[in-house]
Amino acid sequence: MAKVLMKGNEAIAEAAITAGCRHYFGYPITPQNEIPEYMARRMPQVNGTFVQAESEIAAINMVYGAAGAGARVMTSSSSPGISLKQEGLSYIAGAEIPCVVVNMVRGGPGLGSIQPAQSDYYQATRGGGHGDYRMIVLTPASVQEAVEMTVQAFDLADKYRMTVMLLGDGMIGQIMEPVDLDAVKTLMAPAVEKPWATTGMKNHPGRNVVNSLYIQPDVLEKVNERLEAKYREVEREVAAHEEMMMEDAQIVLAAFGTTARICKSAVRMARAKGIKAGLIRPKTVWPFPYAAFEKAAEQAQSILCVEMNMGQMIDDVRIAAAGRCPVSFYGRSGGMVPTPEEIVAAIEKAVK
Amino acid sequence: MAVVFEKPKALANVPLHYCPGCTHGIAHRLVAQALDALDCADNTIGVAPVGCAVFAYDYFNCDMQEAAHGRAPAVATGIKRVCPESVVFTYQGDGDLAAIGLAEITSAAMRGENITVIFINNAIYGMTGGQMAPTTLVGQKATTAPYGRQLVGQGSPIRVSEMIATLDGATYVERVSLHDAANVNRAKRAVEKAFRRQIEKKGFSMVEILSTCPTNWGLSPVEALNYIIKEQMLPVYPLGVLKEE
Amino acid sequence: MEHRIIVAGFGGQGVLLIGNLICHAGMEEGNNVAWLPSYGPEMRGGTASCSVTVSDDEIGSPIVTQPDICIVMNQPSLDKYLDAVQPGGKLFINSSLIKPTRYRDDIETYLVPTSEVAQEVGNLRTANMVMLGAVAAITGVVKTESAVAALREAFGERRAHLIPVNEKAMALGAERTEKV
Structure with a gap:
């Protein structure tokens, strides 16, 4: 079919x-x-x-x-x-x-x-x-x-x-x-x-x-x-996840579901601006793919967690990062959906 | 030597945990006798409630599921839709069925689920220690109605069978009592009929059984039967067939 | 290639269908597509809109906030989306219902007399197809034939007899559209 x-x-x-x-x-x-x-x-x-x-x-x-x-x-x-x-x-x-x-x-x-x-x-x-x-x-x-x-x-x-x-x-x-x-x-x-x-x-x-x-x-x-x-x-x-442009990523976005696809747009836009952005998208949030984020925390300068809430998955990302790199957050809530442009602005702020 | 009395096969060979004088044991026996009489225990799935009968899943010789408080009719609906040729029953007390589970029992009856509901009405919460039930009589004392149930603020008891009988989906509703041998025999016939009607695919059936709770009523078993059921409950909860179609 | 489209108007004007057909046609042409309707309180007010994305690449955000093709079927929609259109984008206005008081000179604006054309072909309910015909012909986001094929599938056998009049409406829509 x-x-x-x-x-x-x-x-x-x-x-x-x-x-x-x-x-x-x-x-x-x-x-x-x-x-x-x-x-x-x-x-x-x-x-x-x-x-x-x-x-x-x-x-x-x-x-x-x-x-x-x-x-x-x-x-x-x-x-x-x-x-x-x-x-x-x-x-x-x-x-x-x-x-x-x-x-x-x-x-x-x-x-x-x-x-x-x-x-x-x-x-x-x-x-x-x-x-x-x-x-x-x-x-x-x-x-x-x-x-x-x-x-x-x-x-x-x-x-x-x-x-x-x-x-x-x-x-x-x-x-x-x-x-x-x-x-x-x-x-x-x-x-x-x-x-x-x-x-x-x-x-x-x-x-x-x-x-x-x-x-x-x-x-x-x-x-x-x-x-x-x-x-x-x-x-x-x-536990399962997807990675995007992670080989040389210095700023790693963490997002799941709908937000992750918006982040994909944002990663491409950031790359076009010369920022080495990547994305880890958990496909299962329990069990959480901690190992992927542990590795990212070793490699990247920082992790930016993007969610349509006030910051919930960020707890799991922080558990994985265990202080090895800073973890920041950008979120919209109440039914508001972040735009790729907003996320790029958050990326730029995080890499400063 | 002729056997004149024996334990029903559908009743598991374990000691029941009920208090002395409690009529749950009799009600269990009536259910088991019905399953034996209809020879259907090996094709029956029972649903136990939350309340004194919470361990009923250990007392019947058939497959059982233990439901959350009040949800037995919803659980039974799920089972019956998967096993339409099996006999499915719920065994629920008055807190379970008439308070927290009123939506589930009403809706299962409205849908005309082809299940059998055994409803034990002893006008009190037994398992949790004698709190007021929706079926508690006006003036009757309970641990959460220490001055007796007040008409103003606590209202008068709910008559579930009368209410359920108004629904087109319920085809057989009868209220029986266990306060003497003659009534136990009537109850036995009602319970068996409720199961038989399910096998005949006649739709939702419910038997309300007036029962005792000597422990929480603070009475001896005999006083409980005579004083509360006969003198106090029967005027509020008249016996008989409320609906049979 | 990625087109990001908003279609907006009153409920009943067939705006969701316009978006749906673009999506369907785009898929048949081998592109990635996404269609996202507005839902909830704004529907109750009588207006409906949808975001449509047609792309030869993976589609990220399916929510369109800055369309390069914007189709407005009523005045409130024009008011809402006029300034949202990307510079260089194309705005299609249902001129039968809307009398624009302001134009942007950094976008292309097209006036589509949907009701007049629909009346001319003899079926008022084809007004949304008049619009779709204009959009397909002018933007090339999908081919007109693909849109007709999508409509044929949506109509099924029961309404197959309505295809010719809709096809006519689309063709005439493209013809009667005026660029501002």
Whole structure:
């Protein structure tokens, strides 16, 4: 199939179906409404299920039930709705259920705005729910990458039995770009068996229980230690990033998602002005590609972190730099999107 | 020698943790008897609540999921949509179902999810230590209503079954009680009917079971049955079929 | 080559479709393209706009703030974008609805009588295609044939009979456009 023009939200929905997702539970919120709308139209055509839940809380708990019964399941929302889902995400982490959650981030806090933002970075990477847990967080910068990461998300979720969040923003959701959906089929990993799923005892030996309650502290501690070991494994195996013009870069931009593509324009403009700029774009923000930034901090004069928030990923960049080079910040928030020109000005300030 | 009494097969062979005199044990037994009678335990997925019945996932001989507080009907919806041919039930108390989970139970009933809901109404929060529930009677004392539930400010109890029965999606709603043997038998028939109707794909069914909490009511088990259920609860929560279609 | 385009006007004037068709045609011609609609509060006020980028290189920022091609279908859009157009850029004004009071001499301005031409071809709803025809012919951002092909795909079989009148509107749009 040739490339087709699709909105990010719709492309993600179709990619989920390509990945074998046949159960979607969601609740309307801008700017991700095209996902539930697309699923409502498309799921009946593929013998799938679309349920418009009574709330984001109900939607994530439907995900819990359906994924606990072994299906590939997705929900999507935007910032305020993702806040409501935190309860379910914590339970899902505790019960080790695989699922995919899309967050098309909008400006916050509170009701905020409906324009693109990246201010849910802490919530996504530090865990917005209670308890020691992690989610794999993928950050697409284009519609093509969003569909590839959607397919990857289902595979990673099944492999590690954990939530994979696709962390986009209003722009990734609304933008229309050419996308090759057939190409993503080649990325799919073989299906993973789910002998733990609650499908009825006639379908497996013994009883299966999906649960996150361990009332004895010593037992729960063991569970947490096991989870932690799994998270360490994910850190080793899943962290990913992209580099641009890093060979001789003296000022290194750090940015993810939409902001990273704007930074690419800025890097080219800075190079045209004779400034040796480069870019490291984390494709996963948990696990965070610390090694790439450790290396950059050795090589570069300074790192400039650019985000659509007041400075969140910069914490991870600073952890990696560990004082080896200065780390500065340029950000816009509330739904404002930085322009390449603004970023170039910030680069010029940083290299002075 | 003829067996005149035995433990239902669908009830796990473990000691229950409930307080002496609590009727959760009877309610569990009724659910297990229904699964046995319909021979469906190996094709059943139950959803346990948060509350006294939080460990219910250990008490039934079938697959179980433990839900967050109040979310059991949403979890059950997810399971049923993946396993439409399986029997899916929730077992929820009044704090779980009638307070924090009111949206989930109402919406699951509205959608007509083909699931069975066992709703234990003992007019109090048991697990957390006797706090006021939405079902607590006016004047009834609770740790968060030390002067008794006040009409002004705390309102009068919610009648969930009557409310759910107004929804077209709910096809069978009955309120039963466990305060004497005759009523336990009626409850047994209601629970079995609720499961049978699910197997017959008749849609959403709910059985509200008036239950005791001797510990938090501060009464002996017998007093709890006679005094609270019979004299205080029945006038507020009349028994019977509220809807059957 | 990179064209950065803004299309703006009232909701219902087909501004999102103009952007969409440029995008589609650009993709079919082998370029990278991106289309980003305005969404949210500004939509509620009745105005709609979209950013379109057509490039033979990887597209960085998909948000267009300084267009080299700017298409305005109503007066508020002209007021908003007149000074945003890049020096040397091209501004297309829907002269059926807009009477400009000020012109910039560092950009090329074109007046497109969209409604008049649409009336002339016998279908008022082709006004946005009149504009697209003018833009395609004058800027070459996409070929007119590619735009027609994109429209054919968007219309599908059910509305295929409307293609000739739209094609006519595009051709006449290019012809009737006046450079200021």
